[in-house]
Amino acid sequence: MDTEAEHTERDRSSQFLRGTNPARTEERSRSARSPLSLGRLSLSRLSLGRAGLLGVGCAVAVLLFGAFVVQPFQIPSGSMEPTLQVGDRVLVNKLAYRFDAVPERGDVVVFDGTGSFVQEPPRENPVTGLLHGAAAALGLAEPAETDFVKRVIGVGGDRVVCCDKGGRVEVNGRAVDERYLHPGDAPSRVPFDIVVPPGTLWVMGDHRSDSRDSRDHLGEPGGGMVPVDRVIGRADWIGWPPVRWSGLDPTGAFRGVRSPDGAHG
Structure with missing residues (x-):
């Protein structure tokens, strides 16, 4: 029996079981830089910008209300x-x-x-x-x-x-x-x-x-x-x-x- 081939096969099996397959690691690395991830980051920044504008708008509305009504x-x-x-x-x-x-x-x-x-x-x-x-x-x-x-x-x-x-x-x-x-x-x-x-x-x-x-x-x-x-x-x-x-x-x-x-x- 080829013991070297057996060890090689076991090492590959262990990598698959532990989830450390190099191919999958590279795939995850690529997916982290995918357009979908970048889109989510842009959406997050846009949401923060909208929240900031909403806050400023509310402050202005309160000041105007105080200036003319109560x-x-x-x-x-x-x-x-x-x-x-x-x-x-x-x-x-x-x-x-x-x-x-x-x-x-x-x-x-x-x-x-x-x-x-x-x-x-x-x-x-x-x-x-x-x-x-x-x-x-x-x-x-x-x-x-x-x-x-x-x-x-x-x-x-x-x-x-x-x-x-x-x-x-x-x-x-x-x-x-x-x-x-x-x-x-x-x-x-x-x-x-x-x-x-x-x-x-x-x-x-x-x-x-x-x-x-x-x-x-x-x-x-x-x-x-x-x-x-x-x-x-x-x-x-x-x-x-x-x-x-x-x-x-x-x-x-x-x-x-x-x-x-x-x-x-």
């Missing part, structure tokens, strides 16, 4: 406690004052205080400002230093006085029962007697002892009045954190107040 606004201070707390994200309705609608007494509004609360906006790096603005528009960063959130107390033509004999704010001669105030706060420790010019608003925080508002700018240009066209929108909902999810219901504090022309507010 924008998240992060509460940076306690000036509106207990209604709004530090870290709350309120959803600002930018359509609230479109189509000839105007802010009303009791509304909680977000506005640009340039020219009223801030005489000169702070200078900042344009790129940094753009990135911060985008983050703020998504509610991921505190708002610009020129943006404020307060409650409307007087509208154009109103006479707002503090305080009456009971220590309350009066609007057009009627005392306002401000149940939304921070517990223990007085309606105001700063006396004032003003008439709100047409097209402007007199605004105050709910936490009167911790709020810089119209009262603090009486002696400055504009007298603390906020132009209506500087109002960004009305805060209608608390969207974050989840335990605070709620709508900001209208207050009935000004229900009995008459406008200067005699109509009820």
Whole structure:
């Protein structure tokens, strides 16, 4: 018997059993470089590209939605406690004052205080400002230093006085029962007697002892009045954190107040 031939045959059989046939190894190597594999790689890259474009498109859509419809606004201070707390994200309705609608007494509004609360906006790096603005528009960063959130107390033509004999704010001669105030706060420790010019608003925080508002700018240009066209929108909902999810219901504090022309507010 030819033992050499027998060993050779066994070696070939072992290679086939172990799956190490050189011909098959070469075949797998070729298949790895086949057009089908290259096609799959191209498809994977294309899918990643589409996912990237989809992500950019979603981000742009969110920014546009925030610019024209509803924008998240992060509460940076306690000036509106207990209604709004530090870290709350309120959803600002930018359509609230479109189509000839105007802010009303009791509304909680977000506005640009340039020219009223801030005489000169702070200078900042344009790129940094753009990135911060985008983050703020998504509610991921505190708002610009020129943006404020307060409650409307007087509208154009109103006479707002503090305080009456009971220590309350009066609007057009009627005392306002401000149940939304921070517990223990007085309606105001700063006396004032003003008439709100047409097209402007007199605004105050709910936490009167911790709020810089119209009262603090009486002696400055504009007298603390906020132009209506500087109002960004009305805060209608608390969207974050989840335990605070709620709508900001209208207050009935000004229900009995008459406008200067005699109509009820």
